[in-house]
Amino acid sequence: MKILSFDRKEGRLKVRIESEDDLWHLSNILDSASRVKMRDQRKLKKEFGERTEVSKVNVTLAISVEKVEFHEYLNTLRVGGKITMSSKEEIPLGSYHTFAIKPGDMTTIFKKFSKLDMKRIDESKVHQPKLLIVLMDRDNALFAQIKPFGISYPVEIYSNIPPKRDVKAYDTAFKKYFADVASALVNFKTDALIIAGPGNAKENFADYLRSKNPKLKFKVENASSSTRASIKDLVGRAADKLIRQTSLAKDTSMVDELFQKIAKGNLATYGAEGVKKAVKYGAVEKLLISADLVRKKKRDGTYLDLEKLLKAAEKGRAFIHIVGTGHEPGDKLEGLGGIAAILRFKIE
Numbered sequence: 001m002k003i004l005s006f007d008r009k010e011g012r013l014k015v016r017i018e019s020e021d022d023l024w025h026l027s028n029i030l031d032s033a034s035r036v037k038m039r040d041q042r043k044l045k046k047e048f049g050e051r052t053e054v055s056k057v058n059v060t061l062a063i064s065v066e067k068v069e070f071h072e073y074l075n076t077l078r079v080g081g082k083i084t085m086s087s088k089e090e091i092p093l094g095s096y097h098t099f100a101i102k103p104g105d106m107t108t109i110f111k112k113f114s115k116l117d118m119k120r121i122d123e124s125k126v127h128q129p130k131l132l133i134v135l136m137d138r139d140n141a142l143f144a145q146i147k148p149f150g151i152s153y154p155v156e157i158y159s160n161i162p163p164k165r166d167v168k169a170y171d172t173a174f175k176k177y178f179a180d181v182a183s184a185l186v187n188f189k190t191d192a193l194i195i196a197g198p199g200n201a202k203e204n205f206a207d208y209l210r211s212k213n214p215k216l217k218f219k220v221e222n223a224s225s226s227t228r229a230s231i232k233d234l235v236g237r238a239a240d241k242l243i244r245q246t247s248l249a250k251d252t253s254m255v256d257e258l259f260q261k262i263a264k265g266n267l268a269t270y271g272a273e274g275v276k277k278a279v280k281y282g283a284v285e286k287l288l289i290s291a292d293l294v295r296k297k298k299r300d301g302t303y304l305d306l307e308k309l310l311k312a313a314e315k316g317r318a319f320i321h322i323v324g325t326g327h328e329p330g331d332k333l334e335g336l337g338g339i340a341a342i343l344r345f346k347i348e
Contacts, residue, residue: 021124040099143156287339
C-alpha cells in the first residue's frame with residue numbers, strides 16, 4: 001500500500017492501493033468510526049417532464065462506513081455507507097453509496113488510528129513474498145497460495161490416469177496431466193514456487209518443467225500427501241528464506257510456541273481474563289490476538305476495551321502479534337478464545 005500522506009493527529013490517511021494484499025490490510029483498518037473519501041462514478045437521474053434520463057457521472061464522495069466486505073476472488077473491497085460529502089449538489093447527503101475499491105485506486109481514510117491500525121499500516125509497507133505451492137501425486141495436483149490473510153486453493157487438477165497395464169494410454173495420460181499443471185502455472189505471479197508431494201510424481205513433474213522451461217526456478221519438497229493437511233508441515237519446516245518471511249510461517253511459529261508452553265503447563269495463558277491478569281502483572285512477553293477477534297470487537301462496539309489492554313501490554317514491553325485467519329494456526333488460536341499470551345514468568 002503506497003502511503004501518499006498521513007497525519008495521525010488529524011486522523012487522515014491517503015493511500016494508493018497496489019495489490020490484493022493492500023485491500024485486505026485496508027479492510028482490517030476500516031470500522032464503523034471511519035469515513036472514506038474517493039473519486040467514483042454514480043448514477044444520476046434527471047427528469048424531463050414524463051421522461052427520465054439516467055447517466056453516470058464522475059464525482060468525489062465521502063461516506064461514513066457501515067459495511068466492509070473483502071472479496072478475494074474479485075480482487076475488490078466493497079465499502080458502503082451514507083454519503084457525508086459530495087462534489088455534486090444533485091447527489092443528496094444521507095443517501096447510500098458503495099465504493100468498489102480495487103488495485104490502482106486512491107482513497108482517503110478519516111478516523112482515530114489505533115495501535116493495531118498503526119501495526120497494519122506498518123505491515124502494509126513491507127512486501128509479502130508471493131508463495132505458490134503445488135501439492136501433487138499421480139492422482140491430483142492442488143495449488144495453494146500463501147497470502148497475508150490466509151491460504152487460498154484456486155486450482156485443483158485431476159489426472160484421470162488409467163491403470164499401468166495399458167502402457168501407451170498410461171504415458172499419454174501422464175504427459176497430459178503434466179501439461180495441464182504446467183499450463184495452470186502460467187497464470188500465477190510468484191516469488192517462490194514449491195513442487196511437493198509423496199512418491200515420484202513431483203520429481204517426474206519437476207523434470208518435465210525443467211525440460212519445458214529451463215529458466216523457471218522452483219524447489220522440490222517431500223510431503224506426506226497432496227492434500228491441504230500437508231501445507232502446515234511444509235511451511236513449518238521450510239528452510240527457504242522467502243517462505244520464512246510469509247505471514248503464515250510467522251503465525252505458525254508463534255502459535256506452535258504458544259501450544260508448546262501450554263503443554264508444559266506454565267509460561268502461557270489464554271482467554272480474555274487470563275490475558276488481562278497476565279498484562280496486569282507485567283508478565284506478558286508475547287501477546288497473540290486473532291484478526292477475527294479484532295473484527296468482532298469493532299463490529300460489536302467493544303474494541304476500546306481491547307485497545308486499552310493492548311496499550312497496557314505494550315507499556316509492559318509485550319510484543320503484539322496479529323494472527324491471520326483461514327489457516328490452521330488461526331483456527332487454533334480462535335479455539336482458545338482468540339487471544340493468548342506467552343509469559344516471561346509464571347503467575348498464580
